[in-house]
Every structure is written in structure tokens, then in C-alpha cells.
Amino acid sequence: MSTIWLQIGQCGNQVGQEWWKLVTNEKAPNSTLDRYPFRAPDGKLSALCVDSEPKVVRSLLREVKSGSFRDSNISLGLRGRGNNWALGYHGLKREDDNSLLHRTLDSFRKEVERRDAYSGVVLLHSLTGGTGSGLGAHLCESIREEFPVGYILSVTVAPHQVGESPLQHYNSLLCLSWLQRYADGVLLFHNDDVLRRMQVLCGKKIDHAPALQPPISLSDMNTHIASCLAGLMYPVSNLRTQRGTASWDSMLSSIVRTLPRHSPTGDVYQSTAVLAVARGNRAETFNCSLQPIMMKMKQGYGCVSWNSHPLDSWTDPCNIVDLMSSSHSLTICANHSSVSxxxxxxxxxxxxxxxxxxxxxxxxxxxxxxxxxxxxxxxxxxxxxxxxxxxxx
Missing domain, CATH: 1.10.287 (Helix Hairpins)
Structure with a gap:
């Protein structure tokens, strides 16, 4: 694969580490070096990690020592960006051409040059942290200007509605506007939605003893986001948003039930496009019942009438999240107007x-x-x- 993964800031690197745990499982399909979709030709991971502080990225040093990660692809600063988009975007005043931005772009160019073809980059970052939002926006802008043909996909995490930082609304405003201008697509994960989803999953597992329900940790939430990405973006021969032995219809019903249907003003939410990815040893049965499933998706996601082909589906016989089990997963990615x-x-x-x-x-x-x-x-x-x-x- 000619895609580069760029992890930015604390959130981006934490989600990225969970992502690599999933997709570098040696039992995963296409895991041999000559076919492996997430490595450069020399076998190193196609990833760059950048943060203004070293604490989160320190754990990657183990990967460097093992030979799977390129030491030159880690760019670190010594001072945080104060949860401030402006400081993340413009950097410290005393920085010169050896700034965090310039060092990251230099590593990025070298990574591009290592492959025969470059198709694009996936940015992992948050909307609220100074590094993730500000430096992430600047890197998105710079990569677009220097590599205009390559696609840019932002995988970004929105903060909790209440309580993360007094500057989070400014940071989100500025970062989202930069992504709208320079990125080709945005996969938006909202911390409140992820937390609710995790509570539902944990509640189902131990509903017989709610008093013993474990707290949802930040690591749990990062793992959930990474598994959603794996369900959507791992190659199909063709997330763990839904897993188990239930029928595809039941899994889809469970997902659709959680969708908001109306805005606070009463307007009906609609989707301009929807993609479903079915994985597992029962993936062939998904295609056998494709027509009723697609009809249910079209109704549940409120597909707009003007798009004659709003639905698409992919299948793969391997469930990347649970390689050793017989479970199957269904991941749905939708351009749903509730984001507005x-x-x-x-x-x-x-x-x-x-x-x-x-x-x-x-x-x-x-x-x-x-x-x-x-x-x-x-x-x-x-x-x-x-x-x-x-x-x-």
C-alpha cells in the first residue's frame, strides 16, 4: 500500500499505537512482508509519529529496537503546545528551520521517496489539543501544497462536549475549517459517542452484575476507535462496532437503533452516502441477503433521494479484530447529516x-x-x- 500514516499529538499517537497492534498481528491475512499493506518495501511500518512532548511516544522506542519502526520517523519536541491551536500551528517563536513542523515534513518526504508510488496520507489527531489541532492543520496544509495529487484523509477525535479545555471550541473551529479546505475526507469520532458506545458494549457483557461494571478507560476508547478503523480500512479480499454470532440483520438493527433521527429543531437527518464492511467466516451470507440489508440501511440512514447509488458494501472472510474466533463484524461509515x-x-x-x-x-x-x-x-x-x-x- 502506498499510503503513509501520520500520528500527531497525544491522541493521534495513542490511537495509532492501538491501530498498529491490530493490523500488525502476524496472524492477520497478507502479513508476509511482500504483501503486507502497511509497510514500506524494507519492512518498516509506513508511519510517522510527531508530538511536541515525548511522554506518549516513548513507548514506541520498543518498536524501534525491534526493527519494525523507523527511528528517523519519530519527531519530538520538548515543550507542549498548551492546548492552543495558534501555538500548535505557528510553533514556538524561537524555532527555526529545525522546528517540529520542518523535521516532520522532512521525514515525510523521505518516506514518500522510499516507495514507487504515493497515493496519500492518513492523519490521526484530535480537534482540541494544541499539537493535534494546530500542528495537524499546518501539516495537512503543507502536505496538500507539496503533494497535491495524493489524497489526505483525516481521522480526528472531537472532545467531550463539556470539560476538556476552555479553548476546545476555538481549537475545533479552526482545525475543522483547515480540514475543510485542505483534506479530501474526514472520519470524525466524538468522545461522547465513543464513550456511550463502550458503555453499551460493556453493559451487555456484564448486565447480570451492573455493580461490577468496570470504568471505561481512555485506553478502551482508543482501542475502540482503532478497531473501527480496522473494520473499515483493512484491505478486503474481498471494528468492532458490532461483534458476535448474531445475524447480519440483527447487527444492522442494533446499529440503526443508535442513530439519531431528528435534529433539535425537528429536521430529519439524512445520509448522502453509506458504506458497509462485513467481515468474518459468515461474510458470504451477507451477500446472499444483500438486497433486504441494503434496503434496511437505506431506510435507517435516510439516504437522500437525489443520489441514485448511495450504498456500497465490501466483504472479507477474515475478521481482523478477532482472528482466532468465529465471530463476525459489521462496520458502517456514513456521511450522515447529524454531524452538522x-x-x-x-x-x-x-x-x-x-x-x-x-x-x-x-x-x-x-x-x-x-x-x-x-x-x-x-x-x-x-x-x-x-x-x-x-x-x-
């Missing part, structure tokens, strides 16, 4: 803070300008309007 509610909430929170001039001095101090905010408000407002218009065609 999150964007609208970011807009409203950020606008309220901006009008009150709250915390703005921290952004002016590190190089941000009023035009950056005005452009971000305009871009995200247009995204919300486009989602609304998509259902009116």
Missing part, C-alpha cells in the same frame, strides 16, 4: 466566546489573526448550510 449539529454547536460556542473576547489574547500572542477566525466561522457555517441543503434536493 456538532459543527453548529462548535460555531455557537466559539462565536459566544469570540464576541466576549474570551481567551483571544492567547491566540493573538502566538500569531493567530482575526482573519483566521472570520474565515473559520464562514467556512463552517457554509458546511452546515450544505448539509441542510443536501436533504432538500
Amino acid at each position: 449539529d456538532y459543527i453548529q454547536r462548535v460555531l455557537e460556542k466559539a462565536q459566544t466566546m469570540y464576541d466576549a473576547h474570551a481567551y483571544l489574547h492567547w491566540y493573538w500572542k502566538h500569531g493567530c489573526e482575526e482573519e483566521d477566525f472570520m474565515q473559520a466561522f464562514e467556512i463552517l457555517d457554509s458546511v452546515v448550510k450544505e448539509y441542510i441543503a443536501a436533504g432538500d434536493h
